[in-house]
Amino acid sequence: MKRYYLYFLALLISLHAVKAIFAQNNNSYRYVDKVVLDAGHGGYDSGARGNKSKEKNITLAIALEAGRIIEEKYPGVEVIYTRKKDRFVKLHDRAKIANENAADLFISIHCNSNPSTKPFGTETYVMGLHKSQENLEVAKAENAAILLEEGHVQQYDGFDPNLDEDYIMLNMFQSANIEQSLGFSQILQDRMKTTAGMYDRGVRQAGFVMLYLTTMPGVLLETGFLSNPGEEKYLMEKENQDMIAEAIADAVGDYKQLIERKFEALSISNNRSNKTVDRQTDKVYRIGFARLKSQKPYGHKMFNGMKDVWHYYENGQYCYTFGHAGSFDKAKALYQKAILEDKIKWKYLKSAEIVEFEEGKVISKTKAAGSGNIE
Structure with missing residues (x-):
């Protein structure tokens, strides 16, 4: 028994x-x-x-x-x-x-x-x-x-x-x-x-x-x-x-x-298959807003008001982004819309940058509030 x-x-x-x-x-x-x-x-x-x-x-x-x-x-x-x-x-x-x-x-x-x-x-x-x-x-x-x-x-x-x-x-x-x-x-x-x-x-x-x-x-x-x-x-x-x-x-x-590399690659793959991107360049643009020493769950309160939150790992830091666009101009529009809607804390937006990705790799970063290329 x-x-x-x-x-x-x-x-x-x-x-x-x-x-x-x-x-x-x-x-x-x-x-x-x-x-x-x-x-x-x-x-x-x-x-x-x-x-x-x-x-x-x-x-x-x-x-x-x-x-x-x-x-x-x-x-x-x-x-x-x-x-x-x-x-x-x-x-x-x-x-x-x-x-x-x-x-x-x-x-x-x-x-x-x-x-x-x-x-x-x-x-x-x-x-x-x-x-x-x-x-x-x-x-x-x-x-x-x-x-x-x-x-x-x-x-x-x-x-x-x-x-x-x-x-x-x-x-x-x-x-x-x-x-x-x-x-x-x-x-x-x-x-x-x-x-x-x-x-x-x-x-x-x-x-x-x-x-x-x-x-x-x-x-x-x-x-x-x-x-x-x-x-x-x-x-x-x-x-x-x-x-x-x-x-x-x-x-x-x-x-x-x-x-974390496997998950990052999977996230990029999923985003590419589920989102509309620029087919000619196959590039993705996101709004980068925070660099942290440790990870935060995507349900964390700091992400309130944000859509398509995602992160990548660079130089020992977890770099968080929101939004997803197929061109720089569309990403800029997303940033401006975020300011107007006032749902995201200004401390994250004032130093934000538009990050350009290609094949999952960071190509460039541009200050969202200005036009200067920072990397």
């Missing part, structure tokens, strides 16, 4: 994930503005143990440093932690933190272990069907934290992380974010290899409860093996922990740039 409850739970969580995705005003994964860093284990759950180390301490040190670097390098990105000190956090609460904050990316940081002392290197997991017994055993080890939670039988509807057959339930749920998760995991593996100097064991799939419960692209990073004496020593040294943290931060930056 328990199996039917498990299958029903899988369906409910799948529906919850879909609902959460659409709840983001169909703006899902246009940006990467919120990143959740999850330091694996904690408190009375030490995680994997080496001869001289505990997983929970290493993962926390890496997560805190990675967050610091992200905030320093990418000031527009908000970092959210599932824990910032040595305390136990239930797996479903970690996922809840990510979901309730509408995060754009979830990264769970762990250390690996194996009965043998020989395996070494880093690997990144995404939610999916385990293709080997080895992948399943890694998932079982990480999911075992469930058994430390009070009331886990009720909370997870009887799911037992030690039973192979219970993973059938998890495999019923193929994450709606699998493509983005796989994309980020490969970026992360590349950075772990080049920045942290770790041996690349590749991207893998397995049934991790935490990834199963989150509603955004997410990965579980196994930084290295505490069961390997040499790698344990490497992971215990602060200098190396900092390099791993930097690899994670740089991967976030790479992924953020990739996602």
Whole structure:
């Protein structure tokens, strides 16, 4: 009978994930503005143990440093932690933190272990069907934290992380974010290899409860093996922990740039197909009115009175525009109309510029209130 409850739970969580995705005003994964860093284990759950180390301490040190670097390098990105000190956090609460904050990316940081002392290197997991017994055993080890939670039988509807057959339930749920998760995991593996100097064991799939419960692209990073004496020593040294943290931060930056470039290209393509443009020149003119260090949702109050709000990224800033015209004269008319209608704050209009685009690239900028070309 328990199996039917498990299958029903899988369906409910799948529906919850879909609902959460659409709840983001169909703006899902246009940006990467919120990143959740999850330091694996904690408190009375030490995680994997080496001869001289505990997983929970290493993962926390890496997560805190990675967050610091992200905030320093990418000031527009908000970092959210599932824990910032040595305390136990239930797996479903970690996922809840990510979901309730509408995060754009979830990264769970762990250390690996194996009965043998020989395996070494880093690997990144995404939610999916385990293709080997080895992948399943890694998932079982990480999911075992469930058994430390009070009331886990009720909370997870009887799911037992030690039973192979219970993973059938998890495999019923193929994450709606699998493509983005796989994309980020490969970026992360590349950075772990080049920045942290770790041996690349590749991207893998397995049934991790935490990834199963989150509603955004997410990965579980196994930084290295505490069961390997040499790698344990490497992971215990602060200098190396900092390099791993930097690899994670740089991967976030790479992924953020990739996602936003894709969305920018898609926006240009959609605007070109949905709007009337000058077919002879295939150029588009917009009214540029703001340059910001961080992004704003298109429903933000600063866009009141504006139509066809759109942005592009240039020199570390998000450049916002409104309107859409097929010629410079039509764009000028849009600007003058905006002044007459008085629906847009003057502070945005007084320094506005007419931006000329061709094939999605900025060609020129002209002060809207005058006639001088500024770029």
